[in-house]
Amino acid sequence: MKKVIIKSPGTVANLVCGFDILGLALNEPNDIMELTLLDEPRVIIHNKDEFDLPTDPEKNVAGVVLLSIMEKMDNKIGFEVTIEKHIKPGSGIGSSAASAAGAAVAANHMLGNIFSTDEVVQFAMNGEKLASGVKHADNIAPCILGGVTLIRSIHPLDIITIPSPDLFVTVVHPQIEVRTSDARQILKQQVSLKDAIRQWGNIAGLVTGFMKNDLDLIGRSLEDVIIEPVRSILIPGFAEVKKNCKEAGALGGGISGSGPSVFMLSKDEGTAKAVESVMKDVYTRIGIDFNTYVTTINKTGVEIVE
Amino acid sequence: MKKVIIKSPGTVANLVCGFDILGLALNEPNDIMELTLLDEPRVIIHNKDEFDLPTDPEKNVAGVVLLSIMEKMDNKIGFEVTIEKHIKPGSGIGSSAASAAGAAVAANHMLGNIFSTDEVVQFAMNGEKLASGVKHADNIAPCILGGVTLIRSIHPLDIITIPSPDLFVTVVHPQIEVRTSDARQILKQQVSLKDAIRQWGNIAGLVTGFMKNDLDLIGRSLEDVIIEPVRSILIPGFAEVKKNCKEAGALGGGISGSGPSVFMLSKDEGTAKAVESVMKDVYTRIGIDFNTYVTTINKTGVEIVE
Numbered sequence: 001m002k003k004v005i006i007k008s009p010g011t012v013a014n015l016v017c018g019f020d021i022l023g024l025a026l027n028e029p030n031d032i033m034e035l036t037l038l039d040e041p042r043v044i045i046h047n048k049d050e051f052d053l054p055t056d057p058e059k060n061v062a063g064v065v066l067l068s069i070m071e072k073m074d075n076k077i078g079f080e081v082t083i084e085k086h087i088k089p090g091s092g093i094g095s096s097a098a099s100a101a102g103a104a105v106a107a108n109h110m111l112g113n114i115f116s117t118d119e120v121v122q123f124a125m126n127g128e129k130l131a132s133g134v135k136h137a138d139n140i141a142p143c144i145l146g147g148v149t150l151i152r153s154i155h156p157l158d159i160i161t162i163p164s165p166d167l168f169v170t171v172v173h174p175q176i177e178v179r180t181s182d183a184r185q186i187l188k189q190q191v192s193l194k195d196a197i198r199q200w201g202n203i204a205g206l207v208t209g210f211m212k213n214d215l216d217l218i219g220r221s222l223e224d225v226i227i228e229p230v231r232s233i234l235i236p237g238f239a240e241v242k243k244n245c246k247e248a249g250a251l252g253g254g255i256s257g258s259g260p261s262v263f264m265l266s267k268d269e270g271t272a273k274a275v276e277s278v279m280k281d282v283y284t285r286i287g288i289d290f291n292t293y294v295t296t297i298n299k300t301g302v303e304i305v306e
Numbered sequence: 307m308k309k310v311i312i313k314s315p316g317t318v319a320n321l322v323c324g325f326d327i328l329g330l331a332l333n334e335p336n337d338i339m340e341l342t343l344l345d346e347p348r349v350i351i352h353n354k355d356e357f358d359l360p361t362d363p364e365k366n367v368a369g370v371v372l373l374s375i376m377e378k379m380d381n382k383i384g385f386e387v388t389i390e391k392h393i394k395p396g397s398g399i400g401s402s403a404a405s406a407a408g409a410a411v412a413a414n415h416m417l418g419n420i421f422s423t424d425e426v427v428q429f430a431m432n433g434e435k436l437a438s439g440v441k442h443a444d445n446i447a448p449c450i451l452g453g454v455t456l457i458r459s460i461h462p463l464d465i466i467t468i469p470s471p472d473l474f475v476t477v478v479h480p481q482i483e484v485r486t487s488d489a490r491q492i493l494k495q496q497v498s499l500k501d502a503i504r505q506w507g508n509i510a511g512l513v514t515g516f517m518k519n520d521l522d523l524i525g526r527s528l529e530d531v532i533i534e535p536v537r538s539i540l541i542p543g544f545a546e547v548k549k550n551c552k553e554a555g556a557l558g559g560g561i562s563g564s565g566p567s568v569f570m571l572s573k574d575e576g577t578a579k580a581v582e583s584v585m586k587d588v589y590t591r592i593g594i595d596f597n598t599y600v601t602t603i604n605k606t607g608v609e610i611v612e
Contacts, residue, residue: 021507152511196502200509201327205458211517
């Protein structure tokens, strides 16, 4: 019986100025998933965590992904999957994407990698559709490919890996709920041409900075004049966290996905830990529970463990 | 008496999706300028061309640049300049920028390069202010630095050179007048967030394509959903030229600056010449006089000839 264990990473989508197009994968946290290939068309889900996620395949992010793969295989196969979730649902660091991408990569692996990366991304996007109502690849793409990824276009799917320096990433997850639907509704559907130009100057600067390994340029380009000013009001302490983190040496950062997690990029581990420390200070003072991670950019994406 | 002869290249600003931020320098056409350093505070201008440009320094693009440098030098020096203009004013391939940038680089050279590149760009921007009313660096930056340049920000000035493949550039200049003020006035000051996102996906793709030497990606990313649909109505034959050029093998292209010139990028000279041929066909059929250039990306910028 074919079996596989995979590690599926957390991800940061909406990379500051790169709203809807740029994301990156994290080396921590990761979900662990164990999949078995069945010879009958059913999906059995076991959750080995505290999050009380649904086990009905139609209502489970990994489940709908596996169902879509089964359908493609004329329902001649099935899957049993055990999910050990470490990426907290609703944290804004790609919890649903980790389940969806992990399931898609694991299934494809057991099937002898018959599907292309683009097809695997497409399967995984069915999970995002269930989770957020939208078939987006903002987290799926970096989760599967690793590194910094550009989603140039969704229709047709056009995903490009952007080489990047080995930066450190500090994430703070304040334990508040930001509904994705709220985060989406408060966005203005019209933006001024002036702001749009400033944003695309920054995006071009950020991509160039990643590829030239120019940390100063990355820092200067980590500015979002369109989304952050609106969405950050949903995250208590955001302005203070950002200001203090930059004073502590972070290159810059912003809201992870649609929040509430906030991430910061740093050039070395010492700075990333100093950044973690000021994040902790702010949320301790405000009185909001939180988790933090000090990690690096994951360059491999979903990993086959055994 | 210090003397210098320089060659100042034409440039393409508003590189398709990179409106206001991306430009490139051309190996053809070039203006030739001869400057002499004077020991008294005056600017003498001679035009060795057919364009009847002003010789009053206050009204001449090169003149105001040289006056601004003189002022910085406490008016202890002056310049005599002879301009042989080959880049037709109003063509949309950086005619005023060539005069302004050429004057600034030549003056700095004679002064022993006492000014930084950023300062030289700032001096040259005074010429653009005179020519178009706006202190922009869209053409100045590639004209001085060569290659593909990103103007991430004007305040503060932040110019970055983007490595690019040795692409061929075909330019057609239909001999019609597009007033810069008209080209500016018809732009919508608000854009939809959806279009803005698509545009910045393309910008990130274009920059990545240039730096990865990925011609397909460059081609896919050469799409402007914001400016071109509005401005192209001022250029007769635009849609047909673009369609036919792509069919002839061009990677893509669009309006050069604010027009009326149209440019196309190609991977080799044969394609660039085939592209020129279809451009000629269109404007011959429409009955509009035109010039064409088949050239390459100039990687050096303003060049000291002797």
